Amino acid sequence: MDIETIINFSLLTLLALTVIVLIRMKSLLAIALSSGVYSFLSAGLFVAMDAVDVAFTEAAVGAGITTILLLGTIAITGREQTVSKHKRFLPIAVITITGAALIYGTLDMPLYGDANAPIHTHVAPHYLTQSSEEIGIPNVVTSVLASYRGYDTLGEVAVIFTAAVGVLLLLGKTAKRGVRKQ
């Protein structure tokens, strides 16, 4: 086993452990902070898998902004989780069946790191060989993001705008009407 595989294995194991701990926690503050830990660990894993742009976006936006939003919401709603009895059997049955079906599905997938996988033989070689000539930026991810698939980024901006409008409508001054009388 080379060092890359070992780093990959240990980061994935740490991710799984973080989520197990998170499921068992009761304090919402601790849960929000461990979800930040989870995001940072996944950012580390993205670096190990050569996705540096994804890693810094995940660290800044996923771990940073999401944790801040969670902490802001907890500041409004209170940090203690009310403990309520729940049936555990049905959810566990559902995730076991779904998980088993998905694992069965992975057996048809190309092995991790396989250079001949279908995903690497379609448009990716064109991006890697032609983009320095066609676009002139050494970072291929930037070329694809801003030029070849620029309309995706435009759609993303539309999503952010819609979400911002939604948040402002929900939390703005006008939303004060309609508060239920206790």
Add this chain to the structure above:
Amino acid sequence: MITGYFNYWVVIILMMMGFYIVISDSNLIKKIIGLNIFQTSVFILFISMSKVKGGTAPILTAEADVYSNPLPHVLILTAIVVGVSTSALGLAIIARIHRAYGTVDETIIHEQDDLQDEG
């Protein structure tokens, strides 16, 4: 064999644990966190598929000739930002629910609704 599938299997375990939080926990904030865990596991799945053995980050240099696939990276960059937007909207709805009901626990919200239907 194990090294070839390990990433996919851990991703599925993470995905199912996130899904478990969403369907089993009655706290709405924890449900959003479960959804985030589910989302991030899908990101890891996509990035795992883009990795080429012996490759390097897709930034063109004279020293490297094998690069990982840049396309999934672009898709996931978009997905991360969209994920944060949906979390923000979900948390805003939770804050609004808290203003109306005084709680973020689903069971108590249903109890209050039932009481109001009867009254």
